[in-house]
Amino acid sequence: MAWNLFGQEDIRLQVQEGKKGYEMKMETDLTMGNTSFTSAIFYRWEVFLHKNTADSYHLSLLTLEHSLLENSSPALADIYMATKTMMEMFSELQLVTDKSGRIKEVSNMEAVRTKFERVSKQPLSFSGGVTLRADQVYNVPLSDITTEEKLIKRVQAMEFFDIFFGSIYGVKVPGSFYRERLNYLRNLPYHLKLKVTTGDVPGKGPEQVRAIAIQGNNVPVSEKEITKALGSLPFVAGHPLKFDASFMGSYAIDNKTGWLQHAEIMTSEFVAPTLQGRTKYTINAL
16 A cells, blocks of 8 residues: 555555456345345456556456355356356456556457357256357347447456455545445446545554455435336335445455455345345455
8 A cells, every 4th residue: 555645545556567366255145025045156366467557557357267156046046157158258358447446448359259259159058948048148239348338337347346456446545435336136326435444454563464444335316216226126016115235345455565365345235125135245365
């Protein structure tokens, strides 16, 4: 981290180049209607930092593993399979981001497009004996892959950026900031107002590892927006709708390199008793 003129620290990578491996477990509990679902998904990534400039990171991101560890519903297994297949197009990315982890450029767009054309034709077999092509299940217009602006939005929504790289880098400590997210069903954008604090990691000196805590709740969402996005769902009929979301994350950052060592993040959402959920993310450096 580096000090600025206001007595705050900017969380940033200190090394000029290098590589780091990460694994993440995502555990979700979701209630929809009268049914509760649980799932656990495991990710493993390798990050190559090629260049660290005054205003950007040039990096490659490889997704080495994306596995379903636990699942309480065949329907969830079908969703996971379709999503995993389509996410293969993002398994090898060359990117330029700003210091906040916001993607500015996808350097290997042609390779992503080629992989999309190959992956989208793969047959998928679902429970009940139904077989469909991937592009029939996960409707991704070709323009979303060939247009860099749209492709950046899809990549930015990946868990690596949403929960980790795009969440802590560039943040000023102590301080506060606003951050846009999507709800669990990916159809309602909202903003979180987050507070950032710092402290020590037990057993580690502040010159070695710094603890960063980020937590907060959503800015109020209008009843009109909630109803438009979620009001037509049959299992929320008869319930007054509201939208409450929370975010609580603890991160251990290597002070010398700026690489994340460990993180635990908990998110939650409540719309009605029949539509609510929470997700826990655990990230470890390898």
